[in-house]
Amino acid sequence: MYYLIILLVYAAVDAIACLGLSQQFGVAGVTNFGFIIFQAAGAYVAAVLALPKDTADGGFQTYIGGYGLHFPLPWIGAAVAGGVLALPFTFLVGRRLRGDFAAVGLLVTAVLLNLLVMNYRPLFNGDAGVALVPAPLSSGMFVSTSNNYQYGFAIAGMILVAVAYWFVRRITESPYGRTLRAMRDNDKVADSLGKNLLALRTGAMVTGGAIAGLSGAILVSFIGVWSPAAWSYAETIVLFTAVIIGGAGNHLGAILGAVLVPVGFEEVTRFISNNDPSLPPNLLPSLQWVAIGLLIVVFLWVRPQGVLPERRRVIKLPDRASTPAPARVRDEDGAGGAILSVADVTKDFGGVHAVAGVSLSVGRGSLTGLIGPNGAGKSTLLSLLAGTEKVSSGRITYLGSDITGRPAFRRARIGLVRTFQLASEFKRLTVMENLLSAVPANRGDSFLGALAGRRYWRRDEAAATARAADLLERFGLAAKANDYAGELSGGQRRLVEIMRALMTEPDLLLLDEPMAGVHPELARRIGQALRELCRQGMTILMVEHELAIMDEFCDPVIVMADGRVLAEGTMAELRGRTEVVEAYLVG
Numbered sequence: 298m299y300y301l302i303i304l305l306v307y308a309a310v311d312a313i314a315c316l317g318l319s320q321q322f323g324v325a326g327v328t329n330f331g332f333i334i335f336q337a338a339g340a341y342v343a344a345v346l347a348l349p350k351d352t353a354d355g356g357f358q359t360y361i362g363g364y365g366l367h368f369p370l371p372w373i374g375a376a377v378a379g380g381v382l383a384l385p386f387t388f389l390v391g392r393r394l395r396g397d398f399a400a401v402g403l404l405v406t407a408v409l410l411n412l413l414v415m416n417y418r419p420l421f422n423g424d425a426g427v428a429l430v431p432a433p434l435s436s437g438m439f440v441s442t443s444n445n446y447q448y449g450f451a452i453a454g455m456i457l458v459a460v461a462y463w464f465v466r467r468i469t470e471s472p473y474g475r476t477l478r479a480m481r482d483n484d485k486v487a488d489s490l491g492k493n494l495l496a497l498r499t500g501a502m503v504t505g506g507a508i509a510g511l512s513g514a515i516l517v518s519f520i521g522v523w524s525p526a527a528w529s530y531a532e533t534i535v536l537f538t539a540v541i542i543g544g545a546g547n548h549l550g551a552i553l554g555a556v557l558v559p560v561g562f563e564e565v566t567r568f569i570s571n572n573d574p575s576l577p578p579n580l581l582p583s584l585q586w587v588a589i590g591l592l593i594v595v596f597l598w599v600r601p602q603g604v605l606p607e608r609r610r611v612i613k614l615p616d617r618a619s620t621p622a623p624a625r626v627r628d629e630d631g632a633g634g635a636i637l638s639v640a641d642v643t644k645d646f647g648g649v650h651a652v653a654g655v656s657l658s659v660g661r662g663s664l665t666g667l668i669g670p671n672g673a674g675k676s677t678l679l680s681l682l683a684g685t686e687k688v689s690s691g692r693i694t695y696l697g698s699d700i701t702g703r704p705a706f707r708r709a710r711i712g713l714v715r716t717f718q719l720a721s722e723f724k725r726l727t728v729m730e731n732l733l734s735a736v737p738a739n740r741g742d743s744f745l746g747a748l749a750g751r752r753y754w755r756r757d758e759a760a761a762t763a764r765a766a767d768l769l770e771r772f773g774l775a776a777k778a779n780d781y782a783g784e785l786s787g788g789q790r791r792l793v794e795i796m797r798a799l800m801t802e803p804d805l806l807l808l809d810e811p812m813a814g815v816h817p818e819l820a821r822r823i824g825q826a827l828r829e830l831c832r833q834g835m836t837i838l839m840v841e842h843e844l845a846i847m848d849e850f851c852d853p854v855i856v857m858a859d860g861r862v863l864a865e866g867t868m869a870e871l872r873g874r875t876e877v878v879e880a881y882l883v884g
């Protein structure tokens with residue numbers, strides 16, 4: 298019986314930890330290879346908050362604090378500690394560093410912190426760890442060793458699993474959760490659509506850290522001891538295995554993985570090994586590692602999506618009759634003036650002068666074309682304008698203000714939005730979700746808004762869904778609304794990207810070869826739609842290869858070659874200029 302209770306409590310602890318990791322890794326795509334640090338911090342903090350002062354230096358153990366606090370304060374403190382501890386790590390996973398670099402950084406940090414705690418005794422009693430941690434509510438009529446108490450503990454653990462599940466689910470199934478998944482699928486694109494990656498990743502780190510901290514508190518309250526051996530970096534790998542096998546991005550899968558991997562494997566075999574004296578003592582633990590390694594390999598091979606894959610979120614399209622598309626009202630005052638001007642902008646990649654001093658301006662309400670041979674620097678120029686890349690020198694002015702130093706997501710929020718030359722849909726979001734993810738100012742697109750619940754953001758979501766349905770109808774993709782964007786044809790994906798950019802209601806839209814790989818007939822329809830948008834007040838700067846498209850839709854057209862602007866004018870004028878024809882033919 299006691300054995301069963303232990304398994305239940307371990308299952309609860311692992312399930313809660315896996316839910317935190319599932320949110321962080323499966324949903325937000327933050328690969329935190331130092332996850333165990335946060336569980337450990339929660340355990341230590343819960344321990345020193347619950348332990349009395351008088352054993353703090355009682356000879357047999359040393360630790361900071363010793364506050365003798367009563368339940369539930371140590372557990373709350375543990376969750377807070379896990380969350381706060383995550384803050385300094387956000388510089389690792391923030392905006393710039395590549396995800397795999399950050400993962401290695403976190404792994405190394407986990408090893409270093411373990412060594413530090415192991416060798417610095419005044420903190421948490423070093424290698425020996427803290428012991429005799431009081432169990433919650435264990436004084437008086439509750440005796441922590443009684444069977445009923447233990448059962449109660451296991452049940453409380455289960456309830457907390459349910460609460461943690463409810464919590465991560467509420468976040469995940471909100472517009473904010475959708476934004477996290479968009480960032481997971483393609484962070485550069487999320488950035489270009491106005492998402493603050495640093496804030497989003499900080500949120501994911503803090504949430505996961507707090508949940509991990511809570512799991513540590515539960516564990517240490519149950520077993521009464523906590524030492525560096527309990528939180529080696531390898532424990533993180535066990536939890537990752539659980540989440541991947543259970544199904545990354547599916548919180549029920551995380552719970553299942555917690556039961557299958559850490560509990561099923563580690564704990565069960567640990568009990569067998571204790572009971573069987575004929576086996577060498579280290580054989581089973583080593584075999585566990587072999588088994589975990591094999592399990593990962595097998596799963597990544599045959600079922601990378603896990604036992605319970607992330608489920609597709611089907612969003613019902615609103616009835617056509619009831620969708621009054623809210624037409625955007627624009628002030629036409631500045632029509633004709635420049636919405637964007639660029640002064641002597643350059644970009645060097647090492648020795649390559651991708652953009653070598655470009656000055657130009659884009660007239661408000663125009664559909665400006667940008668052509669030039671391959672490698673002319675067109676895409677790089679768009680990246681500089683949108684803020685995806687930083688300029689080496691020069692100045693960019695948008696709507697009268699200098700935006701040269703502004704990050705991409707801030708430019709997107711003031712209406713300067715781009716698309717990418719290479720496919721950039723959010724693959725594991727449906728077409729509809731791709732569109733919805735770009736909507737600015739949804740009340741549910743923040744941590745607190747998500748927690749407030751569906752009723753708080755339902756109206757924003759419905760309005761956005763109506764707009765998206767309208768666009769899908771206009772571009773003839775309504776039938777694909779609930780398909781994964783990653784499963785569309787190349788042309789359809791280009792359409793999704795254009796529509797997604799339009800969902801942000803941009804003032805200046807930068808399109809990088811939007812019609813590449815698109816059927817000519819569809820390309821013409823896109824061109825007409827873009828022209829119509831410009832008539833309504835939008836400005837578009839479009840890179841395009843197809844001269845026929847330029848002829849038909851763009852005025853003026855800017856020609857680039859070798860990182861410079863060669864000429865500007867109508868296509869008819871440009872065709873008459875020999876240097877343009879030469880550059881194009883040579884390129």
Ligand code: ADP
Pocket residue numbers: 646649650651669670671672673674675676677678
């Ligand atoms: P275009 O879009 O006009 O075909 P690009 O802007 O993509 O041209 O590229 C311009 C030049 O800059 C090319 O020589 C390309 O190799 C180089 N380049 C672009 N991006 C990078 C990068 N991230 N690192 C190094 N070189 C780059």
Ligand code: MG
Pocket residue numbers: 675676677718
């Ligand atoms: Mg290009």
